[in-house]
Amino acid sequence: MKKFIALGATVSVESGAGITASISDDEYRAAGAEVADNAVQGADIVLGVQGPEPELLAGANPGAWIVAGLDPFGQRARVDAYAAAGYEALAMEFMPRITRAQSMDILSSQSNLAGYKAVLVAANLYGRAFPMMMTAAGTVSAAKAFVMGVGVAGLQAIATARRLGAQVSATDVRSATKEQIQSLGAKPIFVENVAGIEGEGAGGYATEMSEEYQKAQAELVSSHIAKQDIVITTALIPGRPAPRLISDAQIATMKPGSVIFDLAVAQGGNVEGSAPDQVVEKHGVKIVGYSNTPAHLPADASALFSRNLYNFLSAFWDKEQGKPVLDEEIGNAIRLTQGGKVVNERLLG
Numbered sequence: 363m364k365k366f367i368a369l370g371a372t373v374s375v376e377s378g379a380g381i382t383a384s385i386s387d388d389e390y391r392a393a394g395a396e397v398a399d400n401a402v403q404g405a406d407i408v409l410g411v412q413g414p415e416p417e418l419l420a421g422a423n424p425g426a427w428i429v430a431g432l433d434p435f436g437q438r439a440r441v442d443a444y445a446a447a448g449y450e451a452l453a454m455e456f457m458p459r460i461t462r463a464q465s466m467d468i469l470s471s472q473s474n475l476a477g478y479k480a481v482l483v484a485a486n487l488y489g490r491a492f493p494m495m496m497t498a499a500g501t502v503s504a505a506k507a508f509v510m511g512v513g514v515a516g517l518q519a520i521a522t523a524r525r526l527g528a529q530v531s532a533t534d535v536r537s538a539t540k541e542q543i544q545s546l547g548a549k550p551i552f553v554e555n556v557a558g559i560e561g562e563g564a565g566g567y568a569t570e571m572s573e574e575y576q577k578a579q580a581e582l583v584s585s586h587i588a589k590q591d592i593v594i595t596t597a598l599i600p601g602r603p604a605p606r607l608i609s610d611a612q613i614a615t616m617k618p619g620s621v622i623f624d625l626a627v628a629q630g631g632n633v634e635g636s637a638p639d640q641v642v643e644k645h646g647v648k649i650v651g652y653s654n655t656p657a658h659l660p661a662d663a664s665a666l667f668s669r670n671l672y673n674f675l676s677a678f679w680d681k682e683q684g685k686p687v688l689d690e691e692i693g694n695a696i697r698l699t700q701g702g703k704v705v706n707e708r709l710l711g
């Protein structure tokens with residue numbers, strides 16, 4: 363807040379916006395912001411966590427920027443409405459994965475928190491301990507945790523499960539992650555007989571795998587998963603439904619009392635039977651997943667998200683014009699709508 367004001371902006375905050383992150387309206391006022399019921403009134407830039415409903419933007423200035431996690435593929439109708447109303451919608455999740463944009467990347471900052479929280483929730487639902495304990499009454503063996511998808515969330519899930527004392531293994535389609543898994547003290551479990559994704563692929567993201575790969579992966583998972591107590595799945599493919607990694611038949615081979623956390627549940631789920639914000643019990647195995655996992659760590663999620671927004675806008679702030687001016691590389695990547703039209707090639711292609 364103070365930083366935006368130091369840039370020369372005036373800032374309005376929707377009344378009650380900070381409640382879940384433990385920030386009161388008075389604290390925003392003390393930092394120099396105006397607190398209002400209709401904070402978008404007269405705004406040139408509207409900042410949000412998720413995309414606001416278009417009708418809530420009625421008081422914003424013509425051509426205003428809408429900057430948030432806009433879920434461009436999932437909320438296409440909303441993007442069209444932003445275009446029709448003449449707004450310039452900027453999707454923070456389309457930030458390119460280049461070094462200078464790392465501090466602006468909401469997917470990284472939020473996935474990191476999500477990976478941590480997933481392990482804590484799974485540990486809480488698990489009726490046993492994570493670390494090995496040798497006690498006078500006997501030995502408690504260490505929990506076995508398996509992380510599927512080793513991007514930002516998966517790496518943090520491995521580190522968190524290790525810190526809690528679990529024996530951790532992990533898998534990914536990108537072979538570059540093998541070394542990362544080992545460096546965190548976990549065991550890599552990889553499909554060896556069919557080629558995965560060498561190097562980092564486009565922008566570091568995964569693509570949909572061949573049928574042959576999927577079959578080999580399913581066989582590998584089947585033999586491994588029956589021995590696991592905790593499974594954390596994080597696999598995503600941009601613009602596509604999440605890949606299905608665990609079937610009901612595979613869940614049936616797991617020990618009763620095991621816990622699966624499906625971090626991809628909001629994108630369709632990696633796990634058959636998972637449902638957003640529910641604990642589903644199948645074959646004695648608890649399957650859990652939140653529609654918005656970072657929101658379960660609201661204070662840190664909010665602090666990191668707002669820093670991402672500030673890092674983005676301040677990097678492009680033009681003092682003379684008193685507003686940000688984007689360069690071509692980042693502008694073209696994140697701009698969804700301009701001049702009444704949808705302009706982003708990922709939505710047009």
Ligand code: NAD
Pocket residue numbers: 458459460461463464467469470473510511512513514515516533534535536565566567568569571596597598599600605607
């Ligand atoms: P993501 O959230 O898109 O996907 C999660 C993980 O699931 C990925 O590792 C992906 O390879 C994996 N996955 C997809 N399909 C799978 C399948 N069928 N089976 C198993 N695993 C599957 O990924 P992410 O967390 O956004 O990170 C992707 C990469 O981008 C990482 O290497 C990360 O370090 C890199 N990254 C770079 C920057 C930057 O340079 N600015 C920022 C963030 C992330």
